[in-house]
Amino acid sequence: MKVTSAVAGTLLGASLLLGISGTPPRQVPAAPQPGNGTGGWSWPLAPVPPVVRTFDPPAQRWLSGHRGADLGAEPGTAVRAPAGGIVSFVGVIVDRPVLVIDHGAGLRSSFEPVRSSLGVGAIVATGDEIGMVGTGAHCDRLCLHWGLRLFEEYVDPLLTIRDMRPSILLPKQGP
Numbered sequence: 388m389k390v391t392s393a394v395a396g397t398l399l400g401a402s403l404l405l406g407i408s409g410t411p412p413r414q415v416p417a418a419p420q421p422g423n424g425t426g427g428w429s430w431p432l433a434p435v436p437p438v439v440r441t442f443d444p445p446a447q448r449w450l451s452g453h454r455g456a457d458l459g460a461e462p463g464t465a466v467r468a469p470a471g472g473i474v475s476f477v478g479v480i481v482d483r484p485v486l487v488i489d490h491g492a493g494l495r496s497s498f499e500p501v502r503s504s505l506g507v508g509a510i511v512a513t514g515d516e517i518g519m520v521g522t523g524a525h526c527d528r529l530c531l532h533w534g535l536r537l538f539e540e541y542v543d544p545l546l547t548i549r550d551m552r553p554s555i556l557l558p559k560q561g562p
Protein backbone atom coordinates (compact mmCIF):
# COMPACT_ATOMS: atom_id res chain seq x y z
CA MET A 388 0.00 0.00 0.00
CA LYS A 389 1.33 3.35 -0.92
CA VAL A 390 1.17 5.71 1.97
CA THR A 391 0.71 9.28 0.92
CA SER A 392 0.21 10.80 4.32
CA ALA A 393 2.86 13.39 4.66
CA VAL A 394 3.69 16.60 6.33
CA ALA A 395 4.15 19.26 3.69
CA GLY A 396 6.61 22.05 3.95
CA THR A 397 10.16 22.13 5.00
CA LEU A 398 11.24 20.33 8.08
CA LEU A 399 12.21 23.53 9.73
CA GLY A 400 9.20 25.40 8.45
CA ALA A 401 6.88 22.73 9.69
CA SER A 402 8.57 22.69 13.04
CA LEU A 403 8.15 26.40 13.37
CA LEU A 404 4.49 26.14 12.49
CA LEU A 405 4.05 23.36 14.99
CA GLY A 406 6.02 25.26 17.52
CA ILE A 407 2.91 26.96 18.77
CA SER A 408 1.74 23.79 20.46
CA GLY A 409 3.23 22.09 23.46
CA THR A 410 5.79 23.80 25.54
CA PRO A 411 7.08 27.01 24.04
CA PRO A 412 10.47 26.58 22.42
CA ARG A 413 13.25 27.97 24.48
CA GLN A 414 15.25 30.77 23.05
CA VAL A 415 18.56 29.38 21.88
CA PRO A 416 21.03 31.84 20.42
CA ALA A 417 22.39 29.35 17.93
CA ALA A 418 19.11 27.68 17.04
CA PRO A 419 18.79 26.65 13.41
CA GLN A 420 17.19 29.30 11.30
CA PRO A 421 15.35 28.49 8.09
CA GLY A 422 16.03 30.56 5.06
CA ASN A 423 19.68 31.29 5.68
CA GLY A 424 20.71 29.36 2.63
CA THR A 425 22.24 26.40 4.37
CA GLY A 426 19.49 25.38 6.72
CA GLY A 427 21.96 25.71 9.55
CA TRP A 428 22.55 21.98 9.86
CA SER A 429 25.71 20.03 9.35
CA TRP A 430 26.91 16.45 9.64
CA PRO A 431 27.66 15.43 13.21
CA LEU A 432 30.87 13.80 12.05
CA ALA A 433 33.75 15.07 9.96
CA PRO A 434 34.64 14.27 7.28
CA VAL A 435 31.22 13.37 5.87
CA PRO A 436 30.60 9.84 7.16
CA PRO A 437 29.25 6.86 5.25
CA VAL A 438 25.60 6.11 5.97
CA VAL A 439 25.65 2.56 7.28
CA ARG A 440 21.89 2.28 7.72
CA THR A 441 19.20 4.68 6.63
CA PHE A 442 16.06 5.86 8.38
CA ASP A 443 13.40 3.16 8.27
CA PRO A 444 10.48 4.08 10.50
CA PRO A 445 8.00 1.38 11.47
CA ALA A 446 4.48 1.43 10.07
CA GLN A 447 3.19 1.74 13.63
CA ARG A 448 4.80 3.22 16.66
CA TRP A 449 4.93 -0.05 18.52
CA LEU A 450 6.59 -1.99 15.74
CA SER A 451 10.28 -2.29 15.31
CA GLY A 452 12.08 -0.19 12.75
CA HIS A 453 15.01 2.10 12.54
CA ARG A 454 14.24 5.49 13.99
CA GLY A 455 17.31 7.29 12.80
CA ALA A 456 20.36 7.04 10.62
CA ASP A 457 23.55 5.14 11.37
CA LEU A 458 26.75 6.86 10.38
CA GLY A 459 29.97 4.92 10.13
CA ALA A 460 32.38 6.04 12.83
CA GLU A 461 35.18 4.61 14.89
CA PRO A 462 34.93 4.83 18.67
CA GLY A 463 36.68 7.96 19.82
CA THR A 464 35.64 10.02 16.81
CA ALA A 465 34.50 13.52 17.77
CA VAL A 466 30.75 14.07 17.53
CA ARG A 467 29.59 17.57 16.65
CA ALA A 468 26.29 19.33 17.11
CA PRO A 469 24.44 19.25 13.78
CA ALA A 470 22.65 22.42 14.78
CA GLY A 471 22.55 24.71 17.74
CA GLY A 472 20.58 23.87 20.82
CA ILE A 473 20.59 22.90 24.45
CA VAL A 474 21.73 19.55 25.77
CA SER A 475 18.60 18.08 27.29
CA PHE A 476 19.77 14.60 28.26
CA VAL A 477 23.06 12.91 28.95
CA GLY A 478 22.98 9.40 30.31
CA VAL A 479 22.74 5.72 29.67
CA ILE A 480 19.66 4.16 28.11
CA VAL A 481 19.67 0.40 28.55
CA ASP A 482 23.37 -0.11 27.89
CA ARG A 483 24.22 2.75 25.56
CA PRO A 484 25.43 6.24 26.41
CA VAL A 485 23.02 8.74 24.87
CA LEU A 486 23.13 12.49 24.39
CA VAL A 487 20.11 14.55 23.33
CA ILE A 488 20.13 18.09 21.98
CA ASP A 489 16.96 20.15 22.06
CA HIS A 490 17.17 22.40 19.00
CA GLY A 491 14.01 24.28 19.87
CA ALA A 492 10.82 24.37 17.79
CA GLY A 493 10.10 20.77 18.74
CA LEU A 494 13.24 19.31 17.16
CA ARG A 495 15.46 17.02 19.21
CA SER A 496 18.51 15.11 18.06
CA SER A 497 19.65 12.02 19.93
CA PHE A 498 23.04 10.43 19.49
CA GLU A 499 24.28 7.06 20.65
CA PRO A 500 26.66 5.74 21.67
CA VAL A 501 28.23 9.04 22.69
CA ARG A 502 30.40 9.71 25.69
CA SER A 503 30.27 13.33 26.70
CA SER A 504 31.49 15.59 29.43
CA LEU A 505 28.67 18.02 28.75
CA GLY A 506 25.84 18.34 31.21
CA VAL A 507 22.15 18.99 30.79
CA GLY A 508 21.63 22.64 29.98
CA ALA A 509 24.84 23.11 28.04
CA ILE A 510 24.32 25.37 25.05
CA VAL A 511 25.93 24.21 21.84
CA ALA A 512 26.34 25.80 18.44
CA THR A 513 26.50 24.07 15.08
CA GLY A 514 29.76 22.19 14.81
CA ASP A 515 30.57 22.27 18.51
CA GLU A 516 32.11 19.08 19.78
CA ILE A 517 29.59 17.37 22.04
CA GLY A 518 31.42 14.15 22.81
CA MET A 519 33.03 11.11 21.32
CA VAL A 520 31.62 8.03 19.67
CA GLY A 521 31.50 5.28 22.26
CA THR A 522 31.02 1.57 21.98
CA GLY A 523 27.83 -0.45 22.06
CA ALA A 524 26.26 0.78 18.85
CA HIS A 525 23.38 -1.31 17.63
CA CYS A 526 24.64 -1.68 14.08
CA ASP A 527 26.84 -4.46 12.85
CA ARG A 528 29.65 -2.11 12.11
CA LEU A 529 30.96 0.67 14.30
CA CYS A 530 28.61 3.57 14.00
CA LEU A 531 26.92 6.58 15.45
CA HIS A 532 23.14 6.45 15.59
CA TRP A 533 21.45 9.82 14.98
CA GLY A 534 17.78 10.07 15.74
CA LEU A 535 15.70 13.19 15.12
CA ARG A 536 12.29 13.86 16.54
CA LEU A 537 9.84 16.55 15.60
CA PHE A 538 7.85 16.57 18.81
CA GLU A 539 7.06 12.86 19.27
CA GLU A 540 7.41 11.94 15.61
CA TYR A 541 10.68 10.48 14.39
CA VAL A 542 11.88 12.00 11.14
CA ASP A 543 14.85 11.31 8.92
CA PRO A 544 17.77 13.32 10.30
CA LEU A 545 19.53 13.26 6.95
CA LEU A 546 16.77 15.40 5.44
CA THR A 547 18.19 18.29 7.42
CA ILE A 548 21.47 18.00 5.57
CA ARG A 549 20.94 16.34 2.27
CA ASP A 550 17.91 18.04 0.88
CA MET A 551 17.18 21.62 1.63
CA ARG A 552 14.80 22.22 -1.22
CA PRO A 553 12.02 24.65 -0.42
CA SER A 554 9.53 21.84 -0.08
CA ILE A 555 10.21 18.45 1.45
CA LEU A 556 7.64 15.73 2.00
CA LEU A 557 8.26 13.95 5.24
CA PRO A 558 6.81 10.44 5.12
CA LYS A 559 5.00 9.67 8.34
CA GLN A 560 5.13 5.97 7.65
CA GLY A 561 7.25 3.54 5.73
CA PRO A 562 6.60 2.56 2.11
Ligand SMILES: [Zn+2]
Binds near residue numbers: 440525531532533
Ligand atom coordinates in the same frame (compact mmCIF):
# COMPACT_ATOMS: atom_id res chain seq x y z
ZN1 LIG B 1 20.62 3.20 14.33
